Amino acid sequence: MAENHEIYDVTIIGGGPIGLFTAFYCGMRELKTKVIEFLPRLGGKVSLFFPEKIIRDIGGIPGIAGKQLIEQLKEQAATFDPDIVLNQRVAGFERLSDGTIVLTGSKGEKHYTRTVILACGMGTLEVNEFDSEDATRYAGKNLHYGVEKLDAFKGKRVVISGGGDTAVDWANELEPIAASVTVVHRREEFGGMESSVTKMKRSAVRVLTPYRLEQLRGDEERIQSVTVCHTVSGQREDLEVDELIINHGFKIDLGPMKEWGLEIEEGRVKADRHMRTNLPGVFVAGDAAFYESKLRLIAGGFTEGPTAVNSAKAYVDPKAENMAMYSTHHKKLVHK
Incomplete structure (x- = not known):
């Protein structure tokens, strides 16, 4: 009882x-x-x-x-x-x-x-991980599903895949300290707060829409570049990267x-x-x-x-x- x-x-x-x-x-x-x-x-x-x-x-x-x-x-x-x-x-x-x-x-x-x-x-x-064998290899190295310490990205070329509130916030927080920040999003519209999206678009952040992350390239230890693909035209572009952040939801x-x-x-x-x-x-x-x-x-x-x-x-x-x-x-x- x-x-x-x-x-x-x-x-x-x-x-x-x-x-x-x-x-x-x-x-x-x-x-x-x-x-x-x-x-x-x-x-x-x-x-x-x-x-x-x-x-x-x-x-x-x-x-x-x-x-x-x-x-x-x-x-x-x-x-x-x-x-x-x-x-x-x-x-x-x-x-x-x-x-x-x-x-x-x-x-x-x-x-x-x-x-x-x-x-x-x-x-x-549980985070939605990038569907690729390479993603498993690089996770915890220079592929991230979250940002624990902003200083770890100082002076780095950062690519962020995602367009939600968190991805937009990370872009705004990293822009002043990273060498460059590129945001890749599969839709034209972003899911973040309007003011945060406006701030990002007015900053030095490079915004690629509508693009999706397609392929990771690197050695056994780190990603060195990623390929992104335009969702309509199919046009591809290779981006050199030091740190990749993926925010595809949960x-x-x-x-x-x-x-x-x-x-x-x-x-x-x-x-x-x-x-x-x-x-x-x-x-x-x-x-x-x-x-x-x-x-x-x-x-x-x-x-x-x-x-x-x-x-x-x-x-x-x-x-x-x-x-x-x-x-x-x-x-x-x-x-x-």
């Missing part, structure tokens, strides 16, 4: 930015909290793929590197000492007769909780959670305005959530997390206040 195990008020699945801030707010509501993260470290895809990316769309922060944001969120989350479980994927979901939820890890680990908040993004992440999968009975739409978990899912005691926040007028920004998730926590608090204690006291008045935070 559940009473023979430690039971948490809230278990957050996902230790990215939204999961970390949600854990902090759980402490504000005096909820016993556990965070379970699939990766071996906290930070989610920001820590994994974008540690050097400058994030500029969080209120009150003109600009902050991804890794710095994660460090500050980790410090903030630690304020109320949540339990952290790393390198574990949650697979099973069961509800006991007393209402306790049992989450089972992929290796059989058991976690007992009164409520669950899904802050897992759209599930586990494979994202909710995995076993799709079997829990959650209502899914467009690959995300449907939520109401209280961040409640169709399963009692299960809430959602961040990229995992789907609802009308969804704001797909970290700033939006920072609102959804506390909303989910307030709903979880009401589920655990129907007589509780609707929200926590302001942080300026919280006894533990005032003391700090």
Whole structure:
């Protein structure tokens, strides 16, 4: 029975930015909290793929590197000492007769909780690698699927394949320090923020559209040049390269959670305005959530997390206040 195990008020699945801030707010509501993260470290895809990316769309922060944001969120989350479980994927979901939820890890680990908040993004992440045997040979050498340290590209001829928000941001960040930056994108339109795309096109970045990356050439150790192909005319061009960055998106999968009975739409978990899912005691926040007028920004998730926590608090204690006291008045935070 559940009473023979430690039971948490809230278990957050996902230790990215939204999961970390949600854990902090759980402490504000005096909820016993556990965070379970699939990766071996906290930070989610920001820590994994974008540690050097400058994030500029969080209120009150003109600009902050991804890794710095994660460090500050980790410090903030630690304020109320949540339990952290790393390198574990949650697979099973069961509800006991007393209402306790049992989450089972992929290796059989058991976690007992009164409520669950899904802050897992759209599930586990895997980069879309370039489909070539050569890509496997050069990965980790001068073929990159992320930018961990900007200084590693200083004075280098950089080619970026991709046209999403991240590819555009990398181009803008690298342009001032690289010898040259060329962006290759298979469509005329870019998926980045309008202002970022405009900045890139007005800079010294060379933009090749609509082109696709076709072939890598080099020795056993490093890529020396790449061939790109115009998607309409078939015209080819060889580009000399010191560093190649590929940003062709991610494979994202909710995995076993799709079997829990959650209502899914467009690959995300449907939520109401209280961040409640169709399963009692299960809430959602961040990229995992789907609802009308969804704001797909970290700033939006920072609102959804506390909303989910307030709903979880009401589920655990129907007589509780609707929200926590302001942080300026919280006894533990005032003391700090």
